[in-house]
Amino acid sequence: MVEDLQLTEATQYITQLDSVKWTRxxxxxxxxxxxxxxxxxxxxxxxxxxxxxxxxxxxxxxxxHQHEETNKEASTTLQQQKSFMKIKRKKK
Structure with missing residues (x-):
């Protein structure tokens, strides 16, 4: 869970989470x-x-995710999350 983001930051987090397209x-x-x-x-x-x-x-x-191209990229997702959290902490 990522807490206390502005809506634009949350949207940015979702697009950086993985390369999958999301729909609301x-x-x-x-x-x-x-x-x-x-x-x-x-x-x-x-x-x-x-x-x-x-x-x-x-x-x-x-x-x-249960589709092949995302499973290949799953290993990079955790690293992207950590990078995003470092950026978030620096802003505070």
Whole structure:
């Protein structure tokens, strides 16, 4: 989970998470957004919007992508997450 990001930072985090394209589900809920992988696998992202601070927490499901090209890139995902967190810490 990544906490207390601005919406633009959260969007940037999602695009840096892996090379998979994500689509937002139309949930009609104000505080939550659910993203699913466009390739139809069980991997999910959840954005919880904080109404008071207008910041976002990003939750990534523990499910693995189930398509071949992403599995090849899975080893780089953890490194990308660490790099993003270093950038985030420097901003504070």
């Amino acid at each position: 589900a139309d949930t009609r809920k104000i505080r939550k957004r659910f993203y699913t992988c466009l390739k139809g696998c069980p991997k999910r992202l959840f954005l919880l919007l904080n109404a008071e601070s207008e910041n976002v927490n990003v939750f990534v499901s523990n499910d693995e």
